[in-house]
Amino acid sequence: MNAMPSNPAAAPALLQAILPTTLIHPRSLSEHLGVELTIASETFQHTGSFKFRAAYNLASQVPQDEIIAASSGNFGQALACACKLLKKRCIVVMPATSAAVKIAAVRGHGAVADLVDTRVKSRAARVAELAAEHPGAYIASAYDDALVIEGNATLGSELAATGQHWDAIVAPVGGGGLISGIATGLRRAGNTTELLGAEPALGNDAARSLRAGHIVANETEPETIADGARTLSVGKRNWAIISREVADIIEVSEQNIAQALRLLFTLANLKVEPTGALAVGAILEQPQRFAGRAICCVVSGGNVDPLNYAQLLTAGQSGVAEKGKA
């Protein structure tokens, strides 16, 4: 469908455009979880999530002046921002149920937010319609694209370049763009740290895929609070990397996603969106597995409606507020 540049490796211009990840060492949260925790937070990346790495790389490297993408929000926002910076046109197909801040942000960057009722028409079908209407546009996958994976590989490179030792790196899995990118960057740097995925139990296609040895898809978009992981399956390019480089994928309950979000607030002073809480949620899910180990949890993003966040914060008051601080 799309022409691919012959050398998709990260361009120097990309490294100038992105912000380095923010490494946080929250002592109280480490003590609470019983691990030696490092957080690599992409919440302070441009547009508030890791997606800007991928979006800027893609938008800067494709020759087309117009880009169309489906996105549950963060990729669309990142792509809209990247296209604004690169003076390209952008259409983002979003579920009508996306977080209001994410829709507003896409529009705020001058892109078209094309809202679709996913109960009536799939996002893929709507993208196909738009592609037919805009034959000169590049159709970008939020994850299944070599330029997306290369963009996200910059995070793996950064983690490798810290020189820190971790027993495992845990990253959220939706379409697999982030974890396949991290794997690419890490392994290219000769870093063999165990890489674990964390995905909502409600949409455990990646875990089932890893067990089956081939891509398994959810039948419908999972209704998890981790809205960045409401994907049907991982992408083919992502799977090629995940199946080789990811040791395991941990299925995180909705309760543990929400609890991880609260713990990050209370014991690490970190605002995260539910999807961003998945990796810490994985530690809550399997505490014995991680006990006493040095773990790097990747927090993928922080974009969440204030009202939604306030509800998540106050839903689980008992206990959390009684603990110490970061």
Add this chain to the structure above:
Amino acid sequence: MNAMPSNPAAAPALLQAILPTTLIHPRSLSEHLGVELTIASETFQHTGSFKFRAAYNLASQVPQDEIIAASSGNFGQALACACKLLKKRCIVVMPATSAAVKIAAVRGHGAVADLVDTRVKSRAARVAELAAEHPGAYIASAYDDALVIEGNATLGSELAATGQHWDAIVAPVGGGGLISGIATGLRRAGNTTELLGAEPALGNDAARSLRAGHIVANETEPETIADGARTLSVGKRNWAIISREVADIIEVSEQNIAQALRLLFTLANLKVEPTGALAVGAILEQPQRFAGRAICCVVSGGNVDPLNYAQLLTAGQSGVAEKGKA
């Protein structure tokens, strides 16, 4: 009252004990405020605020094995943590109205949280009582102490060491420990950047002091939501530095403190406590003064009860959620 070490400069052990400040460049918040904004966030410092810099320096340098301090919360928490690490005993006199998370954190570090009803007895009076009961203890001021100022000077040194140019650095003012420390570190490094204070209009003693040319005190502890700035006046040692090095102190309304907290959440993905929002609140207070300038806002801490934070977040929904993201 206290023996002072002859060389109060920051020890190498202090630099090993503290975490470097977190520099954030939130593009959406910059655009919203019309400034080129850098945030120096101490929310990820040990114990969640800059106070750990001062507390660790003090606790490590005084010869006494027991330390008593009055604190509205963050200094107490930091001192309790520092004393735990240094195996010293610690009593923190706190207003009974302090944030629950702050009281719990002091106790979580093994210190005694001595709660006082400030309508009946001042914190100073209670500290004097405890000092009489514990004659071997060091009585630490949360701000008016050379070791506190030296500890906080590490932040000024860090800002100078970034090599970044700012037209002004804005920092919260309560007792003046932070801004006098920043001034000390900056000027020692030969950095002459304009330094501005931000204090609650409800407790504008520092601004009035600067206008009067001498220390002016509030008659009662100001009932501002910025609980870290509920001080009667700046300290004498702090004033000696502030009067010389701080160009102006901006008085921030309660509305702008809360709005700054919300903007930091929505447009910078940063969780801050109300006191931590003062510097950004100062920009809201005097937008013309800062328009188009490169400004570094120091965010002093992030410790806030989830329920309190949720209420502040949702109190001002209109408008904010419609803006773009970090």
